C-alpha cells in the first residue's frame with residue numbers, strides 16, 4: 812500500500828527521463844513556493860558551497876572500506892572487480908542531488924540554460940588535448956579550447 816504524503820501532493824509532475832530544463836523549472840518553482848532565495852546570487856553560491864561540504868561529509872561517512880593493495884591490483888588486471896565504492900549510497904545520493912539542485916537553481920538565477928551549458932562544455936572537453944608532466948600530472952595542452 813502506498814502512502815500519499817503532503818510532499819507527494821505538492822511534488823511537481825516531472826518528465827521521464829528528467830530533462831535539465833524541467834529540473835531547473837522545478838527547482839525554481841520549489842524555491843518560489845517555499846519562499847526561498849531566487850534573486851541573491853552571492854547567497855546562492857554560499858548555499859552551493861555548503862551543499863558540496865555536506866556531500867563530502869556524506870561520502871567520508873558512508874564510503875566503503877578502501878580495498879587492499881592486492882584487491883586493487885586484481886582490479887587493475889581486470890581479474891576481479893572492486894567492490895562498490897559506497898557502503899551506504901542513500902545519504903551520498905541525497906547530498907549529490909542537493910549539489911546538483913543548487914547548481915541548477917544558480918544557473919536559473921543567472922539566466923543560463925543548464926542543459927545547454929553542460930552540452931556545450933561536454934563538446935569543448937571532447938576537443939581538449941592533454942599532456943603528462945614528468946611527475947605524472949596531466950595538464951591541458953596549450954592552444955586548445957579553454
Ligand SMILES: [Mg+2]
Pocket residue numbers: 862865905906909
Ligand atoms: Mg544537503
